[in-house]
Amino acid sequence: MSFVAGVLAVNAAFLAVGYALIGPVRWRPSWAGVALLVGAGSVGTLVFFATIAGFRASLAVAAVVAAAAAACALVFWFRAQHAREQRTPPRSLDPLTGAACGVMIAVCVLGVVGGFRSSPWLDDVWGIWLPKGLALWHHGLDERLFAPSGEYVTFGVPDYPLWWSVITSLDVQAVGDLDVRVVCAQLALLTVAFVGAVARLLWDCVRPQVLAASLLLLVLSPELWRHVQGGIADLPLAIYLALALLSGARWLQTREPFLLGLAGLSLAVALQIKTEALVEVAALVAVAGLFARRLLWSTLALLAAVPWLAWRRLHDVPSRAELDLTRIERLPDATRAVAEHLFDPTEWLIIVPLAIVLALVARQPKVLLVPAALLAVVLFAYWVDRDEINFVLATSAYRVIDPVVLSAAVLIPLLAESFLQQRHPLREDRALVGEP
């Protein structure tokens, strides 16, 4: 199969599984972004678990787990008693909003084209992530390669979970030949799916002008597409954490069980992407508990980390993190470097400062605890890390902030809408008392 056809075929399968998982009431094109993220997240996680159970990360194994997941989901949905989702009445777009949507779609199209034409610039991608995926395909989770033994050359960062390696390995297998561009192509598709998912989940509660402007701010951020073309694993991690946050926020508004399930699934997938996700998910759940006790149920998502932690423990795979709290002098440098990346308008435009301002003017500063908790995890990791601080900041600070940025990005439309709704009654009150 050709390169483009192979990647598209894998993603078509993810999409089909995703649609099965989100249920027949959402079988509409507008749910494609959510479906792709749910499908890729679920299949990648299940194949990863299959490798822990002794299987290889092959297309055949992926096909079996995908079919099983889809079948179980369909049985569940057809048995479940549920009201049909009410169709959202079509909302007309004013010319300016229409133009913003057009530019956003064009930028996303270019981003996908660029993903398919880019070889990842980050050496970790071709040096660690993809080779691990290929080894999972050919050898399975072979302890000779995945656990330090003194006899075989093992992979770098052996404590990292392997979802991203599994996904990109499936792409290579579908293409039929080693082509490292699959990593950027896959990441571009997930990124566009994320944009579509945010639009879908907020369509019913945020006015189109606000939603279009917020998403335009995200897709016009140079760093977003630079990370896509780098094949950086921090970006899918950020995508799933932000999806969990958004689903949780929408659940607070609607109390729709599906949204709570989507939040839990997104957290579970995030745990399979990078080691720091364990602390980030725990931090998010703790903050979520401040908003609604029932959100503490998402703590159950942490169970999804158990299989990999158990395998690591069984095979003596060491953790990179070292809990040495004596090196507090690393914090000022780390804070400065991270803040520079968060607030540099040439990287993420004004996403983070805008989220802060909106939270303050909308009188919801508590919401800022979410990105603040993720930021605290990043800074804590730099505090206890073993490597030389300037080296580690130069090679990672620009990307480990992705979860902070994307969480701020999904809060912007919610906060802006909240602010506008607060202003509306104020205007009516002024009219009542005869003020302008």
Add this chain to the structure above:
Amino acid sequence: MVLAAAAVPWSDGPLRRLAGGEGEERDAKFDVELDARSLRAAVSQVGDSTYFAEWPGGSPLQQGNLKAAGQLYLPHGLPVLERARAEWIVVVRDGRVVVTQRR
């Protein structure tokens, strides 16, 4: 307009970079000079055997790139830490990979 701006071949603006510029090859962008074609050619020789990769006189960066290249292009094989345990020796000469059977 956005799509058209990206397609203009002589521009080097952000939209063209977004679309992948001139486009890149299917091989890894190594930090050092390392011929990917010779790595692809080595796949059939090494197969699923053990191999030992070395870059005589190579810097840590060159050694690191070779280690990663072996794991990427020779995924059937098993890289070993000791030369004496390897069935195949993967050596870099003038940026090209040469594979020989260990005697």
